[in-house]
Amino acid sequence: MNANGTVTIDTVKDTVYRSCLLLDDENWDGFLELCHESLDYSITAFSPEINRDMIYFSHDYNGLKTLLEQLPKHNTDHSPLKRHVSVYTVDLDEKNGAASSVSSFVVYQNMLDGINSHLDSGENRLFLIGKYYDKFKLDSGRARLMERQARLDTRRLDKGSHFII
Amino acid sequence: MPARNHRQWNDVPGVLKPGEWVDSRIYSDPDIYEEELEKIFKKVWIPVCHESELPEPYDFRTSSIAREPVIVVRGTDNQIRAFLNVCPHRGMMIERRPSGSFKEAQPSGNPKHMTCMFHGWMFDMKGNCAFITRGEDGYQDRLKKENVGLRRLRCEVVFGGFVWVCLNDQVPSGVEEWAAGCFDCIREAVDTEPLEVFHYHKAIIGTNYKLWHDTNSEFYHDYMHYHNRVTGFNDEYFARKNVGFPNGHVNVNSFTVKYEEYEGFESRETLSFPGFPPNQWYMIDFFPGMNFNLRGSALRCDIVTPLGPDKVMIEFRGLGLKSDTPEERRIRIDHHNSIWGPFGRNLHEDLIGVAGQGSTMLPGSEPRRILHGRHEDEFIHDEIGMRHFYDEWGKWMDRSPSNPMEKYMAAAAE
Numbered sequence A: 001m002n003a004n005g006t007v008t009i010d011t012v013k014d015t016v017y018r019s020c021l022l023l024d025d026e027n028w029d030g031f032l033e034l035c036h037e038s039l040d041y042s043i044t045a046f047s048p049e050i051n052r053d054m055i056y057f058s059h060d061y062n063g064l065k066t067l068l069e070q071l072p073k074h075n076t077d078h079s080p081l082k083r084h085v086s087v088y089t090v091d092l093d094e095k096n097g098a099a100s101s102v103s104s105f106v107v108y109q110n111m112l113d114g115i116n117s118h119l120d121s122g123e124n125r126l127f128l129i130g131k132y133y134d135k136f137k138l139d140s141g142r143a144r145l146m147e148r149q150a151r152l153d154t155r156r157l158d159k160g161s162h163f164i165i
Numbered sequence B: 001m002p003a004r005n006h007r008q009w010n011d012v013p014g015v016l017k018p019g020e021w022v023d024s025r026i027y028s029d030p031d032i033y034e035e036e037l038e039k040i041f042k043k044v045w046i047p048v049c050h051e052s053e054l055p056e057p058y059d060f061r062t063s064s065i066a067r068e069p070v071i072v073v074r075g076t077d078n079q080i081r082a083f084l085n086v087c088p089h090r091g092m093m094i095e096r097r098p099s100g101s102f103k104e105a106q107p108s109g110n111p112k113h114m115t116c117m118f119h120g121w122m123f124d125m126k127g128n129c130a131f132i133t134r135g136e137d138g139y140q141d142r143l144k145k146e147n148v149g150l151r152r153l154r155c156e157v158v159f160g161g162f163v164w165v166c167l168n169d170q171v172p173s174g175v176e177e178w179a180a181g182c183f184d185c186i187r188e189a190v191d192t193e194p195l196e197v198f199h200y201h202k203a204i205i206g207t208n209y210k211l212w213h214d215t216n217s218e219f220y221h222d223y224m225h226y227h228n229r230v231t232g233f234n235d236e237y238f239a240r241k242n243v244g245f246p247n248g249h250v251n252v253n254s255f256t257v258k259y260e261e262y263e264g265f266e267s268r269e270t271l272s273f274p275g276f277p278p279n280q281w282y283m284i285d286f287f288p289g290m291n292f293n294l295r296g297s298a299l300r301c302d303i304v305t306p307l308g309p310d311k312v313m314i315e316f317r318g319l320g321l322k323s324d325t326p327e328e329r330r331i332r333i334d335h336h337n338s339i340w341g342p343f344g345r346n347l348h349e350d351l352i353g354v355a356g357q358g359s360t361m362l363p364g365s366e367p368r369r370i371l372h373g374r375h376e377d378e379f380i381h382d383e384i385g386m387r388h389f390y391d392e393w394g395k396w397m398d399r400s401p402s403n404p405m406e407k408y409m410a411a412a413a414e
């Protein structure tokens, strides 16, 4: 792997890690800045119960932007979601200015107002586990997200969430 | 009136009459919960899954009703049958997986059989015991496989292919008769051609199952849903009627939803169900806690499994037509998810709502009145759906919902 390639692998990892910090902070605009306008975002899972691949959520760049902007109009569990992520693999396709990565995630709910805050606030609950399957566009030294599939192992989702994963 | 002291707080508010509220103990009392399992859940038809979840002979699906494990299998004759998922030998749960096929051999048993892993007893798809390991050596002629078939359960596949099971052999009627016409409004839509499940997830929530059913039965809470306010609140919406059916079932009649009023959402008129006008929305609240909800392009079904006075599991399914093209299916999935998915706009709000109610009605909490006294000529925000349900509940329980420590009396306010 050449020096340039090494830098690019780090650039891809950096985008994944930054995306998680921004999502942890509910900085939706910041997250969208890491994305390409052709973004395809989805949350998927396989259900052994019904023996089927499922899509739980999906939006393009504009759809996601609109949805996130409308969040304040909705009643929402405001318990912040905190992600713990490890980038497992990065595959570069420099010829086409593209890359892909697989990362595993664990998402905790840092309880705030979801149920009975007197008892629950401050507690952490395991909310989700799964993997990010990400695809990137590489240009001008940046790796921007073109596709993010958050593939969940969790199918018991309790109250669910208005936030993206 | 200003805030009230304890006596005023316990007085009947305004001039509401019994039947226009329930006592919160029906949502929190452990004895009432146990009694509901015995008197209601073990006695009535419960949908446990959809036929598309076991499409091939030897496919199975497991579930439970009122703590009793249930297994549903498709026989070689394509018939779906239900059994208690309990081994007649020493009570092991026969099949532990949520779904699968008996075509393949299991570590303890042969292909094409249900095998109890513990001591290897085997059963066929009709529930007959097919093999007892070293049977004659241990039982001589005192017990033969003919004596130890599985416990067969009443099972019917109706209303869009849902698999209904009843623990009560003596149930007086089939599902069709029990539904008493409450499915007529979507009958053509769901019964013209086969349906298929495309969505499944579950929630376990700290609340009573009836609070979930209440939320599915009252539309006054559309104030909580930004999406429903902007896509719904119009003259046609306020002309929707709640209609009671025998046996405690309720319909909420349709209107034309204006999805495009929610920024970023599209109209759903491109896709519907057979004979079902586009963008319509019918709802069936099925006693004692199931919900079938047809919103234009997707059918949602909620199945509740009560786990305690203050705990319920809700299984959420989304369905389309089996004949959907991949593009059509994708549209149905998107429409379903945007509102009803675990990351959708409305479901999260509904679940926060009932979790909040559950938090104020823990077992042992002071009893209080939970009101459902709105009368608006049965139009959409009339709370007649809940009143209709609780009158039926009172009969099954022989308890007055407004005063559950007293025997049932016909409600004054229905």
Ligand code: FES
Residues within 6 Å of the ligand: B087, B088, B089, B090, B091, B092, B116, B117, B118, B119, B120, B121
């Ligand atoms: S408990 Fe099932 S074979 Fe013994």
Ligand SMILES: [Fe+2]
Residues within 6 Å of the ligand: B215, B221, B225, B346, B350
């Ligand atoms: Fe709702």
